[in-house]
Amino acid sequence: MIEIxxxxxxxxxxxxxxxLMLTAAIGLIRxxxxxxxxxxxxxxxxxxxxxxxxxxxxFQGPDLVSVKLLFIIxxxxxxxxxxxxxxxxxxxxxxxxxWTTEGWKQWRKEEHRREECE
Amino acid sequence: MTTGARGKLxxxxxxxxxxxxxxxxxxxxxxxxxxxxxxxxxxxxxxFFVAYVFHSRFAxxxxxxSAVRAFVRFMGYLPWIIREIALANWDIIKRVxxxxxxxxxxxxxxxxxLKSDLAMTTxxxxxxxxxxxxxIDIDPDGTFYVHSIARxxxxxxxxxxxxxxAARVGYIFGxxxxxxxxxxxxxxxxxxxx
Numbered sequence: 001m002i003e004i005x006x007x008x009x010x011x012x013x014x015x016x017x018x019x020l021m022l023t024a025a026i027g028l029i030r031x032x033x034x035x036x037x038x039x040x041x042x043x044x045x046x047x048x049x050x051x052x053x054x055x056x057x058x059f060q061g062p063d064l065v066s067v068k069l070l071f072i073i074x075x076x077x078x079x080x081x082x083x084x085x086x087x088x089x090x091x092x093x094x095x096x097x098x099w100t101t102e103g104w105k106q107w108r109k110e111e112h113r114r115e116e117c118e
Numbered sequence: 119m120t121t122g123a124r125g126k127l128x129x130x131x132x133x134x135x136x137x138x139x140x141x142x143x144x145x146x147x148x149x150x151x152x153x154x155x156x157x158x159x160x161x162x163x164x165x166f167f168v169a170y171v172f173h174s175r176f177a178x179x180x181x182x183x184s185a186v187r188a189f190v191r192f193m194g195y196l197p198w199i200i201r202e203i204a205l206a207n208w209d210i211i212k213r214v215x216x217x218x219x220x221x222x223x224x225x226x227x228x229x230x231x232l233k234s235d236l237a238m239t240t241x242x243x244x245x246x247x248x249x250x251x252x253x254i255d256i257d258p259d260g261t262f263y264v265h266s267i268a269r270x271x272x273x274x275x276x277x278x279x280x281x282x283x284a285a286r287v288g289y290i291f292g293x294x295x296x297x298x299x300x301x302x303x304x305x306x307x308x309x310x311x312x
Contacts, residue, residue, distance in 0.1 A: 020211075026214055031219075035223060036223050067148045085253060099223060101221075
């Protein structure tokens with residue numbers, strides 16, 4: 001009985017983690033510019049890795065391998081935000097344009113006008 | 119420097135050295151998993167070397183009392199931030215999978231009222247880890263610049279300063295890091311101003 005609960009818990013954690021990674025990938029493709037893409041890729045990935053490894057830890061049971069997995073989670077949580085931050089700074093320093101709703105609406109309006117002219 | 123202050127500095131150095139040594143040795147033991155005398159002594163030797171060279175860089179809080187206090191309070195902070203991350207992640211998932219993609223990127227700034235480097239770093243990492251918001255820049259006076267994917271994720275940060283997250287982080291580190299570091303930090307800042 002306990003075995004079944006354990007396996008169910010592992011499955012839940014793994015599928016949730018994989019779902020988050022999939023969401024991150026979809027967001028990476030769908031979002032319009034560098035900055036908002038980083039929102040999808042940087043953070044959903046961190047939590048996805050964390051959940052997946054937690055599932056593996058439950059599967060492994062309490063021993064040294066689990067401790068190593070815990071180390072990996074800890075370091076991913078620590079380095080993930082720093083990596084996203086430095087990538088963000090690099091994009092800003094290179095002068096990438098930021099996508100805004102107002103700009104998008106204006107672009108759509110101008111395109112509409114252009115089509116009418118033709 | 120008076121003898122009392124020097125004695126205190128000695129205590130601080132001893133604490134940071136012992137702390138670094140213990141953490142490094144524990145890391146060695148958990149990673150090796152071999153408990154024979156040869157490997158144990160090898161681990162002790164390398165942990166001693168690392169602690170001797172790097173203890174001033176590794177132990178971020180150099181006063182034993184405030185280090186223990188910060189650790190206990192950080193453990194209390196963890197469940198809250200994990201809950202916050204989970205909630206915000208759910209929000210981001212909805213935005214990604216929504217066909218209309220309701221995003222509206224903004225850059226906001228707010229005053230955190232934090233003073234120490236460590237507290238500001240923790241807050242910046244917490245903000246970046248919470249989906250929907252990324253820290254772009256921090257001014258030395260504690261002003262944060264944050265990029266948010268839409269208006270709602272940043273609303274809690276724009277509340278009356280200090281906002282809830284900043285208040286919690288400030289509570290962990292007692293707002294200031296420790297007497298030594300604080301004086302050094304403010305001294306450096308004043309010099310730059312002059």
